[in-house]
Amino acid sequence: MRLIVNSMSWDIIFVPSNSKDLLRSDGSITLGVTDRNVQCVFLSNALKGDLLYKVLCHELCHVYVFSYGIYISIEEEERLAEFISSFGKSIINDTD
Numbered sequence: 731m732r733l734i735v736n737s738m739s740w741d742i743i744f745v746p747s748n749s750k751d752l753l754r755s756d757g758s759i760t761l762g763v764t765d766r767n768v769q770c771v772f773l774s775n776a777l778k779g780d781l782l783y784k785v786l787c788h789e790l791c792h793v794y795v796f797s798y799g800i801y802i803s804i805e806e807e808e809r810l811a812e813f814i815s816s817f818g819k820s821i822i823n824d825t826d
Contacts, residue, residue, distance in 0.1 A: 733790075735797040741768075742786075744775040761785045764792035788815035 731742040745751050751772040752759050761774045762785040771789045773782070791811035795802070802810070 733793070735793055738797045739769060740793050740797075741770045743770060743772055744777075745772050747774040747776040749774075762789045764789045764796070766792075766796045784815045787818060788812060791815065 733740045733742060743751075747761075748759065749772065751765070752761070752763055752774060754760050754763065761777060761781075763772045764770075765772065771786075771793060773785060773789070777785055788811045791814045792807065794800075795807055795810070
C-alpha cells in the first residue's frame with residue numbers, strides 16, 4: 731500500500747514478525763517501525779484487528795511528523811504517537 735502525506739510517498743509493508751525491518755534502534759523487535767530513510771512503514775504480518783489498527787495509527791503519526799518536518803525529541807514523538815493511537819478515534823468520534 732502507498733500513502734501520500736504532504737507530497738511525500740510512503741510505502742506500508744507487512745513483513746514477517748521476525749524481520750530485521752522490525753528492529754528498533756536499541757536492537758529490540760517491535761510490531762511496527764517507520765523508517766524515514768526509505769519512507770516506509772513496516773508492520774508485523776502477525777497484527778490483526780484492534781491491535782493492527784492501534785499500531786498502524788501509531789506509525790502513521792510518525793509518518794505525519796516526518797512528512798511535515800516537525801522536530802521534537804524521540805521521547806515526545808513516541809508519547810504523541812501513543813496518545814493519538816490510544817485516543818485519536820475517540821476524539822474524532824466525539825467531534826463528529
